[in-house]
Amino acid sequence: MRCKRIPFAASPTALAASAATIFFAAGLLVANTAPKTSQEYAFEVYREKGEGLTVLLDAYPASLHASDPDIPIPIAIGFDGPAGPVRLDDESFELIGPDGSASPVAGFTDVLRGYPKRTFDQSLLRARPMAIGSQFSTSRRVACRFFPAPGRGTRIATVELAPFTWFHDVLYFPMPAGGLGGALTLRVKAAGLPKPLDVRFRIPEQPARFGE
Numbered sequence: 001m002r003c004k005r006i007p008f009a010a011s012p013t014a015l016a017a018s019a020a021t022i023f024f025a026a027g028l029l030v031a032n033t034a035p036k037t038s039q040e041y042a043f044e045v046y047r048e049k050g051e052g053l054t055v056l057l058d059a060y061p062a063s064l065h066a067s068d069p070d071i072p073i074p075i076a077i078g079f080d081g082p083a084g085p086v087r088l089d090d091e092s093f094e095l096i097g098p099d100g101s102a103s104p105v106a107g108f109t110d111v112l113r114g115y116p117k118r119t120f121d122q123s124l125l126r127a128r129p130m131a132i133g134s135q136f137s138t139s140r141r142v143a144c145r146f147f148p149a150p151g152r153g154t155r156i157a158t159v160e161l162a163p164f165t166w167f168h169d170v171l172y173f174p175m176p177a178g179g180l181g182g183a184l185t186l187r188v189k190a191a192g193l194p195k196p197l198d199v200r201f202r203i204p205e206q207p208a209r210f211g212e
Helices: 012-033 061-065 108-114 118-127
Strands: 039-042 045-050 053-058 070-079 086-089 093-096 102-104 158-161 165-174 183-188 197-202
Touching (some): 045 197, 053 183, 061 118, 070 108, 070 158, 070 183
Antiparallel strands (some): 045 053, 086 158, 093 102, 093 183
């Protein structure tokens, strides 16, 4: 006697379970392949720690300069390591764009002569200060002015951080070749530390203005 084959019909419950498994696996794949960012310490402020160094970075101001040749990156850096001091200057920072290309800090003279929005940036930072909170509440703030705003004092382009000191300033970088979409990295190479510290972040996208 020959057995008759009966077509298999999966139950709705089994089909739903299979679909859920597929979507979950796809979500894991996307999550694992998408570039990760550092911890979002506050809204649009990213934080990275290592070797006694803590770096905060405000991603918002750069979002208002998507069509400009340079972008502002507010930072706050503190040191609480057992040794020290660590030293930072304008060669201690690199911005790595979404395409992997790295750029040093913009030249001071270039920004001074060719970037007309420093006063605007200072007004923005007064109206919307970077969220630092109590991150460095037990540390002493030291002076730093890599790019002093017009009429805001002389330039201080080298900072030494002893244990439990910190500074807050704004860096300027040339617009990354790959634009502001995707993940960017601020690489901090402090003299006195064994390796760089990378802060990975995203620039928030601003809605298009009418007529653009």
